[in-house]
Amino acid sequence: MPALHNLIIIGSGPAGLTAAIYSARAALEPLVLAGEPSSTGDQPGGQLMLTTDVENFPGFPKGIMGPELMANFRSQAERFGAKFETTKVTSVDLSQRPFKIWTDRPHDGEADYEAKSIIVSTGAKSVMLGLDNETELIGRGVSTCATCDGFFFKDQEIAVIGGGDSAIEEATFLTKFASKVTIIHRRDELRASKIMQERAFANDKIEFLWDSEVHAINGTEQLESIDVVNNKTQEKSTLAVTGLFIAIGHRPNTDLFKGQLDTNDKGYLLTNSPATSTNVAGVFACGDVQDETYRQAITAAGSGCSAAIDAERWLEDQHDA
Amino acid sequence: MSDTIENLTEASFDEAIKNDLPVLVDFWAEWCGPCRAVAPILEEIANEHGDKVVIAKVNVDENPALSVRFSVRSIPTMLLFKSGEEAKRIVGAKNKAGLLKELEI
Numbered sequence: 001m002p003a004l005h006n007l008i009i010i011g012s013g014p015a016g017l018t019a020a021i022y023s024a025r026a027a028l029e030p031l032v033l034a035g036e037p038s039s040t041g042d043q044p045g046g047q048l049m050l051t052t053d054v055e056n057f058p059g060f061p062k063g064i065m066g067p068e069l070m071a072n073f074r075s076q077a078e079r080f081g082a083k084f085e086t087t088k089v090t091s092v093d094l095s096q097r098p099f100k101i102w103t104d105r106p107h108d109g110e111a112d113y114e115a116k117s118i119i120v121s122t123g124a125k126s127v128m129l130g131l132d133n134e135t136e137l138i139g140r141g142v143s144t145c146a147t148c149d150g151f152f153f154k155d156q157e158i159a160v161i162g163g164g165d166s167a168i169e170e171a172t173f174l175t176k177f178a179s180k181v182t183i184i185h186r187r188d189e190l191r192a193s194k195i196m197q198e199r200a201f202a203n204d205k206i207e208f209l210w211d212s213e214v215h216a217i218n219g220t221e222q223l224e225s226i227d228v229v230n231n232k233t234q235e236k237s238t239l240a241v242t243g244l245f246i247a248i249g250h251r252p253n254t255d256l257f258k259g260q261l262d263t264n265d266k267g268y269l270l271t272n273s274p275a276t277s278t279n280v281a282g283v284f285a286c287g288d289v290q291d292e293t294y295r296q297a298i299t300a301a302g303s304g305c306s307a308a309i310d311a312e313r314w315l316e317d318q319h320d321a
Numbered sequence: 322m323s324d325t326i327e328n329l330t331e332a333s334f335d336e337a338i339k340n341d342l343p344v345l346v347d348f349w350a351e352w353c354g355p356c357r358a359v360a361p362i363l364e365e366i367a368n369e370h371g372d373k374v375v376i377a378k379v380n381v382d383e384n385p386a387l388s389v390r391f392s393v394r395s396i397p398t399m400l401l402f403k404s405g406e407e408a409k410r411i412v413g414a415k416n417k418a419g420l421l422k423e424l425e426i
Binding site (some may be wrong): 036038039040043044045049050052066067084085088104138139140141143146147148149151152153221222241269 | 350352353354355356357358359362381382388392393394396397398411412413414415416418419
């Protein structure tokens with residue numbers, strides 16, 4: 001029989017780790033299933049593992065590196081007894097209590113873990129373009145991680161796709177290396193915050209291609225160019241670039257819970273806001289996996305705190321009943 | 322860091338990949354989050370499977386010519402050399418099971 005845990009937290013970004021800190025201090029002895037290494041935001045520590053300076057997390061007036069911030073979150077949770085496993089959940093059964101969790105293999109046989117309550121904080125991951133060649137050229141010019149790969153594009157011309165905060169932040173970061181960064185955006189204005197926009201507009205290495213979409217990625221061994229079409233004039237052009245950084249948005253990591261937890265039409269988990277409870281009693285959700293609106297480290301952390309308190313109260317009620 | 326993992330340089334690289342065992346070379350840097358996640362896994366593999374594979378590292382900051390020579394444009398990238406020839410390229414962080422599968426261990 002797998003050991004029965006009071007609380008299992010799935011995911012270890014700001015939301016999951018804040019839930020771990022609070023629930024560990026409440027003596028729930030939480031187990032965090034932290035995820036597994038990858039070069040996407042879907043990894044232990046979450047999307048902040050792919051960032052450099054985090055300038056807007058309160059308490060760090062000079063900013064802090066994303067991976068360092070997440071290491072701090074984790075050691076704070078460990079200090080109060082939270083346990084961690086570097087493993088990725090592959091399947092859950094929320095139809096019976098205790099809830100059942102399988103990792104690293106399909107749903108068969110005895111579960112790997114059992115839990116009285118679960119906090120889901122699996123976050124979100126970058127959306128890819130879905131073009132031919134895209135996956136083949138990852139690591140050969142196509143990148144999902146500017147902080148990992150920017151270094152290799154010294155004095156080269158590259159492109160960033162997207163118009164939100166992460167696209168503009170990546171583009172600005174990449175000007176440290178590249179000779180020219182073209183931001184390709186499908187609208188004629190940016191969604192990014194004012195401060196990020198002003199920084200990008202003031203940067204003479206950054207150029208903009210407005211109303212434009214990439215419809216082909218060219219290259220065999222290495223990325224050579226991309227084909228761009230203007231979605232207003234239908235005018236086509238080819239841009240010679242050696243690097244392409246994709247930052248067109250995120251998708252919540254909820255495939256795991258399909259058919260068991262209610263989501264909206266974009267896949268975000270639905271909670272009984274302001275509470276973090278889901279449609280399954282004893283299962284709570286926090287962070288980007290349930291937040292289509294704010295998606296900030298601090299809002300994720302805040303909702304992680306709420307989820308821990310909700311889980312603690314729910315477990316107490318079960319005990320009393 | 323494990324004693325069994327050698328940090329290769331531009332000077333020592335060619336000699337190091339000439340080995341009867343396959344040599345897995347991890348291109349990495351301090352500032353790369355996913356590289357840090359892979360490092361302890363590579364140490365475990367070096368300690369547990371040292372009889373089947375040699376693990377080595379290249380710091381891309383200190384050895385830019387090696388990244389250029391092997392067209393490394395993303396880290397972590399792990400190159401597997403057999404008899405001194407590049408036999409496989411693994412791009413991006415992977416878990417231990419995934420790496421062992423790539424190494425056919």
